[in-house]
Amino acid sequence: MSTTITVTSAAELNQALSQATGGETILLAAGNYGKLSLKNAQYASNVTLKSADPNALASFSEVYLTNSSNITFDEIKFDYTFSQGDANHTTKFLISSSNNITIDNSVFDGDFASGTGTNADGTGFGKGLVIRDSSSIDVINTEFHSWWKALGASRSTDINFSGNNIHTIRSDGISLGEVQNVLIENNYIHDFGGAAGSGDHRDMIQIQRSNGTGSSDITIRNNILDMGTGDYTQGIWAGQDKASYSDAADWNYNIVIENNVLYNAHANGIAVHMTNGLTIDSNTLITVPSQQTGGVATPKIIVGGSSKNVTVEQNVTPSVVGYTGQSDWIVQDNAIIQNRDPSLPDHYDFMFTYIATAAIDGYNQYGVIPGSKVDLLDAGSSLVDLYPLDYDSWVGSSSTTVVNPGGSGTNNTGTTSPDSGTSTPTAPDSGTSTPTAPD
The missing domain is CATH 2.160.20.10 (Single-stranded right-handed beta-helix, Pectin lyase-like)
Incomplete structure (x- = not known):
């Protein structure tokens, strides 16, 4: 009862x-x-x-x-x-x-x-x-x-x-290490702010190898990762640091990355290494205009060439890096796009209608033009079909307005343990009507 x-x-x-x-x-x-x-x-x-x-x-x-x-x-x-x-x-x-x-x-x-x-x-x-x-x-x-x-x-x-x-973050949004059976779904990750000279390695979602050991059975789907008016970051990253190719325990296994939308300005849009059983399906990777970012890189799909049993299909991306004809890879029906030469038929202007851009709106939304390559291949995330979309309402929790969020626009790419005491918490004050931003 x-x-x-x-x-x-x-x-x-x-x-x-x-x-x-x-x-x-x-x-x-x-x-x-x-x-x-x-x-x-x-x-x-x-x-x-x-x-x-x-x-x-x-x-x-x-x-x-x-x-x-x-x-x-x-x-x-x-x-x-x-x-x-x-x-x-x-x-x-x-x-x-x-x-x-x-x-x-x-x-x-x-x-x-x-x-x-x-x-x-x-x-x-x-x-x-x-x-x-x-x-x-x-x-x-x-x-x-x-x-x-x-x-x-x-x-x-x-x-x-x-x-x-998840927003106004200096380094990582979500970080994982040595985990199994993880679902990352329907999150709005946006508007990071770097710290000049810190050496931070900014990632919206990162699969780490704290001791070389890999992770398994991770699904990352239906997330919106938008640089917004913040500093650029890596999007979804799983590296090969501290790992040995000959040690099966160091590999990642069974990772699914599907139906995500990413607006950013770093080459590592979706970058995954040393994985056996990898599916990258129906994601949309869009370059934020260089006049906003200072002219950094275009987000791509990058897969370590040693990875096994890989499927990359029906994504919207400027390129797929790592595929050289491996027999256990399937790479097909990806809409390859570019935003450098507007006279070519694969330019953004022939693919998208610009519903919102961060320079004006604080967030990005590029809808698909009917009959374009993206439309005909049925490529990319279905989330773009919802545009125009209030991201805060979609995610179910609004973004607190943060005062003085910092942000550097730079190229920067152990945990304190609690004490053992169980002292009584201080008595509550009278409270405030809503959560407030820090000073």
């Missing part, structure tokens, strides 16, 4: 959690509940922490879940404030060795650090949410903004990142 409990202070929240067994919904009055540390909180069924008023979100400054299960955060604000001495990789929101955790309809609000070290221009700091050694984790319908890196999972299985709005 479910039970609903309303709490108005950190002490009341701690008491409710200590007495919960499973099935409870704990409604939090607006305010700051400080640091929440749950260790060995193994509930028999789901326990939900939810803001009592969706227009006045309860917030936490730190959350650490360790060896815990069956917990949902709904309509919660995870609010980081930079402190002098914090590292880029500062982590205040961590799920570790846990399972059946859901974060829904929430906001991860990062912070900027002006005049400090490599981040002197005031761009994002810290990691939004880190997931380690965990399983069955859902992060859905949630906004991430103003971070160094937004959302990451390592050594974990059965991960679902869907319907999230």
